[in-house]
Amino acid sequence: MTLAQRRSFSEKLGLLHELELFSGLSDADIAAIGHATTMTHCHPGQVILSPDDPPDRIHILKKGKVRVFRVTPDGKQLTLDIYEKGTILGDMRLLGQDRSPAAYAETIDAAVICTITPDELRRLVERHPIIGVNIITFLSRRLQEAERELEAMAYQRVGQRLARKLIDLGQRFGVETVRGTLIQARLTQQELAEMIGTTRETLAHTLGDFRRRDLLDTEHHHVVIRDAERLAEVAQDGDEG
């Protein structure tokens, strides 16, 4: 190995070290992976994946951005997504995920990608099961992010609706007590759930959350608003869209 080769190899190891996929591995393991992978410096606009490629490479985006696009029957490009560093690209069937059909990937800026064949990756996983665990973490995080976003949206709306409804009821039926504003209306969870258009289960969950945050208290089918100001903030929190 020449001096220049050694320098580029040590840069490669530095980049590999930073990749989440190879976290938890020793320096010696990273060096072994360094020999099994190819690190490519790409210029902007370089196509790194095309539908014609045989499914024999997995790319890990180390630096820069990549645009994934399809080409319409009349030859026009349509951007599907923009990926940033840490993303695994390539034939995701090898990692148990479907690949976008007929998709191309090209670099947007000066990007660095780390390439490995499925066989090499399989051998690496056999030798270093932690890499397999890291791959699973990467893939499930993609899925969880999407699910969490949906859940948060749905939940936020119920919380907001409940806060608004309670403020409204407080204004109409509230009496001040030492513990806060007591809503003098006997309400079952079912009735309250119907008022804000949700299920009793979701309402119970949301009430529990409000109780934990000391926004309110409940007793014998009555609600006491403990902190009107913070409840109003919950009611005000806008949806993003």
Place this chain on the structure above:
Amino acid sequence: MIETTDRFPVNRASSIPTVTAASMAEVDGLAVNEFGIDILQMMEQAGSHLAELVRAELGGDLRGRRVVVAVGPGNNGGGGLAAARHLANRGASVRVILARPVNRLSDAGRHQLATLLQMSVDCCVAIYDVPDDELDREFASADAVIDAILGYRAAGAPHDGVLWLVDRVARASVPVISLDLPSGIDADTGEAPGAAVTATATLTLALPKPGLFRGAGRERAGRVYLGDIGLPAALYGRLGLDPGVPFAEGPILRLAAEG
């Protein structure tokens, strides 16, 4: 009814209650979760009415007319995509410009886009797919522009591809028809925290948003129309709203400002 100036019935704006963004989110939630009226059903009506309004703005015949549809990532954009399909079906030449990549669209938006691609309607993503000057020429040569970039849920100033597209639509010198409200205008206050579109006409959905009659929104909304998306009185009743029967004379209503 106070007068009829075109083929859409006209009502006083004050005769129909306005609905804040937060209440509209509740209306949408109730529609989907309690009344089984899903987003695609509402979007279909929004898109069809929007295409009708464009037809009226262009003098009654869409054949051969060029319409640019500016589409944001949310369901407002989905309504624009549905309108693009109806416009193409009714003879217009349509160019769709998306503010963000396909995978960032809402599920319903992607569903609409897939149909447009099957129809070979020209679709592209701003910034990434087509040089800016080509899209600038597209805006310049269009007969009308649809603004379906941001809806009532949008908060704060537009950024990234959304800003790029809002800027282009804001500079357009042809009729601009906004869906629900001009993009960049706050649905509640009518203020513009950043770049915003000035519309020739706005088709607001279900119930009008207060921002169409306040602040910058009043100037930027142009003529305001209200479009029926099929929501029942019982749903509004759950939220203590009573809009009456606004669509007795047709599914699109012109809302006339007072005075």
